[in-house]
Amino acid sequence: MRILTSSTVRVWTGxxxxxxxxxxxxxGVLRVPHTxxxxxxxxxxxxxxxxxxxxxxxMDDVTWQYPPLAGFVMLVPLWLPGSYFAGFLALVALCDAATLxxxxxxxxxxRSGAWLWVAAVPLIGPTVYCRFDLVVTTVAVAATLALAARPRLAGVLAGLGAMLKVWPVLVLVGAAPRGRIAGRAWAACAVTxxxxxxxxxxxxxxGFSFLGFQGARGIEVESVGALPFYAGSMTGLWHGRVAMHYGSLEFLxxxxxxxSVAMVALSLLAFGLLTLWRLRNRVWTSATAADAALTAVLLFTVTSRVISPQYLVWLLGSAAVCLTVPGTRMRPVAWLLAVAAPLTFLEFPLYFGELVKRSLLGTSLISARDLLLVAAALVACVRLWRAEDGPAADDGGPLTAVSTAPSERGPTELPVRPAATVR
Structure with missing residues (x-):
């Protein structure tokens, strides 16, 4: 029987x-103003x-924009005792505990990964427990952690996650090509x-009506693509409006x-960049899968036409996984995301009305949050791209890396020395 350590007890207490x-x-025992x-x-x-x-x-509700397995999540609270809302909270809390x-x-x-999850998720605010994204994040975290040792299981989990909300398939981006790990994972995902x-x-x-509804979405007021319209509204150079459109408040x-077309193009460009990284990368460590997954989810988020508050839980889950792996290069990215979490709570729900009015306060809050996410994505891309230089100085400890460079003897185990301390 495993004995709980004092650090584990502190984590679970927090x-x-x-x-x-x-x-x-x-x-509603403690009420959040305005909403x-x-x-x-x-x-x-x-x-x-x-x-x-x-x-x-x-099928007739344009706000239904999710893959078919999301319907199963919606049904589960009906099968639990008590009210639907109580059952939903119980489901989300169970998934939250499973993630930790x-x-x-x-x-x-x-414990840095666990503590990031413990401390940063509540900073997003109660929205995180009132949406089903935490359920999806649990599946994605499990898939990322299983990828190196059990690629088929990771592929099955990523496939289930994709049928819940698409983005968990991105965790397979960092699957190593050696030993057919990537092939096994992607095949299992496709079959699932x-x-x-x-x-x-x-x-x-x-079951597939969501495809048409999702494709018709525009620029939601919390997305990175909305920032030029906030600036245009503040300066008087843009005279559009904000209105409910396909289930969210969008600029019209x-x-x-x-x-909107440009944001889709940026998403395609981001995936092209990830593909190029995979083609040129020659060193795959235990940190590669986690770091690549976080980078991919970040790129998907900042180039999306919609950034709902609960999307931050995707990023925090991916960042927490990175912090569990020796040699990760994503520590600066994780702390940027931790700072973005309370800004998300401020912009929704506390001051969401200021966003809709495009006031100075609302514009400042959403600009600060979104620019932090953009900065995190850029830092993640640079650090992932430079991963072949060896582990970052703050990653602590030696690693075992596998080179996939062409060789007559095939892949060779290479000891990677700890990086020198940055002065």
Whole structure:
């Protein structure tokens, strides 16, 4: 039997205190000004669940923009005792605890990844417990941690995650080409996605209606693409408006469509950059998979036309995994994301009305948060690209790296010396 260490007890104590506070706020015992963060669960999610239990997806609701397995998450609270909202909170809390358990186990004696998860997630605010993204993040964290040793399991988990909310498939970007790890992972992911799609197609109606709704989205007010419109509104150079459109508040007016196209182009460019990195990378360490996963999710987020507050939990989960791995180069990125978390709580829900009005306060908050995310993405790209230079100075300890450079003898185990201390 494993004996709990004092550091593990402190981690779980911190998690319990933070999550009790989140639940108290989510239940309305302590109220967040200006908005009811639980309304999505109580009204929208529960309404979807009532439709889904009939065997059909909400095909006529443009706000349904999720892959078919998300419907299963919506149904689970109906099967639990108590109210739908209480069941949803229980499901999210269970996934939150499972994520921390995975991080504690993966970190061994190191607790920085676990502490990032414990401390930073509550800083996003109660929204994180009133959306289903924490469930998806748990699956993605498990997939990333399994990738090096159990690629097929990682592929299955990534496939399930992709059928929940697409982005978890990005964790496979860092799968090593040696030993056919990448091939096994991607094959397992493809088979899992195909199996889920087949089951959905033969047993339900409208499981793929989300594709049309998602493609029609524009520039949401919290996205990086929205920043030029805030600046234009402040200076009087842009005279569009903010309105509800496809389930979120978006900018509507001149140049919005062009900006939307540009954001999609930037997403394609980002994935091209990741592909180029894979083709040129020759050293794969235990940190490569985690670092590449965080970089990919960051690029996906900052080039997306929508950045909802709960997306920060994706990034914090990926960053926490990086901090469990000796040799990660993503520590600066993790701390940038930790700073972005409370800014996210300020912009939603506390001062979301200021964003809609495009006031100086609202513009400043969303600009600071989004520019932090852009900075984190750029730092992640640079540090991932330079990973062949050896472990970063603050990564601590030797690693075992595998070179995949062409050689008559094949891949060779290379000892990597600890980097010199930066003065």
């Amino acid at each position: 998690w319990t205190v933070g999550r009790v506070l989140l639940v108290i706020v989510a239940l 009811d963060v639980a309304s999505d669960v109580k009204v929208i999610y529960q309404g979807w669940a009532e439709v889904l239990r009939t065997g059909t997806f909400p 358990h995975l991080l504690v186990r993966a970190g061994g004696g190191a 996605c195909a199996a889920v799609c087949f089951l959905v197609a033969v047993s339900t109606h409208g 007016g001149r140049h919005v469509h062009a900006t």
